[in-house]
Amino acid sequence: MTDWRKSKGFQVYRMRASSGALIYVGSSGQSLVRFQGHQSQSDWFGEVVTIEVEHFGSRLDAQIAEIEAILSEEPRENSLHPKAREMLAALKKRREAAPKTTTISELNRSVPDTEIRTEASGYNRRGKTQNEEGRP
Numbered sequence: 001m002t003d004w005r006k007s008k009g010f011q012v013y014r015m016r017a018s019s020g021a022l023i024y025v026g027s028s029g030q031s032l033v034r035f036q037g038h039q040s041q042s043d044w045f046g047e048v049v050t051i052e053v054e055h056f057g058s059r060l061d062a063q064i065a066e067i068e069a070i071l072s073e074e075p076r077e078n079s080l081h082p083k084a085r086e087m088l089a090a091l092k093k094r095r096e097a098a099p100k101t102t103t104i105s106e107l108n109r110s111v112p113d114t115e116i117r118t119e120a121s122g123y124n125r126r127g128k129t130q131n132e133e134g135r136p
Contacts, residue, residue, distance in 0.1 A: 009055055009057055009058075010027060010028065010029045010056045010057075010058065010059050010062035011028060011029075011031045011053050011054060011055055011056065011062065012025065012026070012053075012054045012056065012065045012066050012069065013025070013026055013027070013028070013031055013034075013035075013051055013052065013053050013054070014051070014052040014054075014073075014075070015038075015045075015048040015050070015051050015075075016049065016050040016051075016052070017047045017048065017049060018047075018049045020050075021076065022073055022074075023044055023047060023076050023077050024038070024042075024044070024048075024075050024076070024077045024078055025066060025069045025070050025073065025078055026038075026066065026078075027059075027062040027063060027065070027066035028062075029059060029062075031053060042077070044076075044077050060091060060094060060095050060098070061095065063091055064088065064091050064092060064095065067084055067087065067091070068088065070084070071084065071085070071088070
């Protein structure tokens with residue numbers, strides 16, 4: 001299991017009371033540091049018994065998820081900017097306009113198991129060079 005404290009990327013976290021009530025939703029690229037900030041600056045932090053952490057590949061995706069969660073789940077200690085819904089729409093529009101990236105594993109899953117070769121490494125999808133496959 002991956003230790004979220006060492007993971008890279010961005011997280012959305014939900015802080016809950018012993019009753020399960022949602023106290024606060026936030027997002028950060030350094031959640032542990034952010035939790036320490038809440039602990040020293042928030043009078044409600046002593047009520048927190050559970051912190052749920054969700055991982056995202058980009059800050060933009062985490063921001064969108066955070067605002068959606070605050071709007072739909074209404075955590076007790078969050079306050080939203082009066083134009084939060086407009087901000088959410090603008091963030092979603094920015095995400096749609098962002099260039100799409102594809103990982104090698106996503107590419108491998110989307111293409112049949114034939115002649116896929118990563119040019120940079122010279123290896124095909126099965127991890128063999130052309131010479132090992134009996135090809136010139």
